[in-house]
Amino acid sequence: MRIFMTGGTGFVGTTLTRELTAKGHSVTVLMRKSESGKSLPPGAVSLEGDPTVRGAWQERVPEHEAFINLAGASIFTRWTDEAKRAIRESRILTTRHLVEAMALRKGNETHLFSTSGAGYYGFHGDEDLSEESPPGTDFLAMLSREWEAEAVKAKEHGVRVVLCRFGIVMGRNGGMLGEVAPIFRMFLGADLGSGNQWLSWIHELDLARIFLFLLETRSLEGPLNCTAPEPVRNREFTETLGKVLGVPTFLPPVPGFMLRLMKGEFGNVIVKGQRVLPRGLLAAGFQFRYPTLKEALAEILKK
Numbered sequence: 001m002r003i004f005m006t007g008g009t010g011f012v013g014t015t016l017t018r019e020l021t022a023k024g025h026s027v028t029v030l031m032r033k034s035e036s037g038k039s040l041p042p043g044a045v046s047l048e049g050d051p052t053v054r055g056a057w058q059e060r061v062p063e064h065e066a067f068i069n070l071a072g073a074s075i076f077t078r079w080t081d082e083a084k085r086a087i088r089e090s091r092i093l094t095t096r097h098l099v100e101a102m103a104l105r106k107g108n109e110t111h112l113f114s115t116s117g118a119g120y121y122g123f124h125g126d127e128d129l130s131e132e133s134p135p136g137t138d139f140l141a142m143l144s145r146e147w148e149a150e151a152v153k154a155k156e157h158g159v160r161v162v163l164c165r166f167g168i169v170m171g172r173n174g175g176m177l178g179e180v181a182p183i184f185r186m187f188l189g190a191d192l193g194s195g196n197q198w199l200s201w202i203h204e205l206d207l208a209r210i211f212l213f214l215l216e217t218r219s220l221e222g223p224l225n226c227t228a229p230e231p232v233r234n235r236e237f238t239e240t241l242g243k244v245l246g247v248p249t250f251l252p253p254v255p256g257f258m259l260r261l262m263k264g265e266f267g268n269v270i271v272k273g274q275r276v277l278p279r280g281l282l283a284a285g286f287q288f289r290y291p292t293l294k295e296a297l298a299e300i301l302k303k
């Protein structure tokens with residue numbers, strides 16, 4: 001299939017592009033700077049354009065049948081007002097402009113896989129959350145809601161829309177693991193806050209397999225939790241990562257107030273969490289290759 005991807009140069013998009021092209025799909029990767037030195041695998045081509053701004057890039061959109069919308073400024077930062085504006089606008093405007101351009105495909109079968117996150121549900125205790133659970137009210141939850149609402153507008157043009165609510169993506173070259181593995185390797189790994197908070201996560205290769213599954217399983221639409229079936233508490237994450245890396249994790253927990261001091265409102269995302277389950281994917285018959293964190297980390301961190 002001819003696939004158009006926003007945010008394809010990032011951590012998730014790089015793996016996804018590699019896996020999709022390996023299965024024979026062609027991928028056009030929209031990037032703000034095509035001379036950024038990012039090499040693409042055979043089967044993928046770059047297209048220069050800023051998705052937050054309407055432009056010539058939109059003319060190329062109708063040539064494609066499937067759209068994977070990943071672009072957005074990183075949330076892994078201190079949430080100043082300016083950072084929150086960039087986090088929001090980069091997602092909302094990108095999705096709006098992509099959907100506008102998709103309308104030009106008129107009548108042709110079209111698929112939109114738009115990203116959202118487990119943060120859609122807001123902060124929760126031990127409660128199981130499925131696609132039917134209501135949204136939260138914090139910044140990330142409100143953002144996810146607004147982001148999804150922009151994507152859903154594509155339905156007005158006859159597009160099939162899947163809202164992929166990613167858990168924290170575990171992978172080799174970035175994301176959360178890219179941040180914390182070096183800290184653990186220095187023997188500085190510790191629980192964050194109480195350690196009780198749930199972490200809903202997914203192995204990057206399972207995420208790529210989910211997209212391949214979605215391309216084939218055309219009956220699936222609407223919100224879909226893209227998370228492993230076994231979420232873990234932060235305490236279990238610390239213990240498992242320590243064991244897989246073969247390093248001790250004896251330090252006392254990092255106090256929640258300190259994380260909030262360092263990261264602002266983003267600190268809440270670290271010390272609170274949610275237990276999200278992939279009900280929709282399991283009901284559709286998707287089989288996870290890495291259902292447990294131990295298996296996932298062992299695969300990712302193997303030499």
Ligand SMILES: NC(=O)c1ccc[n+]([C@@H]2O[C@H](COP(=O)([O-])OP(=O)(O)OC[C@H]3O[C@@H](n4cnc5c(N)ncnc54)[C@H](OP(=O)(O)O)[C@@H]3O)[C@@H](O)[C@H]2O)c1
Pocket residue numbers: 006007008009010011012013030031032033051052070071072073074075086090094115116117118166167168169170174175176
């Ligand atoms: N990684 C996770 O654990 C995780 C979990 C839940 C949800 N998600 C969501 O999944 C998506 C992909 O995540 P990722 O980890 O691959 O992100 P990433 O590595 O930060 O990449 C995001 C991509 O978005 C583009 N981008 C960055 N800032 C932008 C801006 N201001 N305006 C427009 N485009 C911008 C960049 O592409 P160019 O520079 O080439 O234009 C970049 O390659 C994100 O939207 C993220 O919120 C990720």
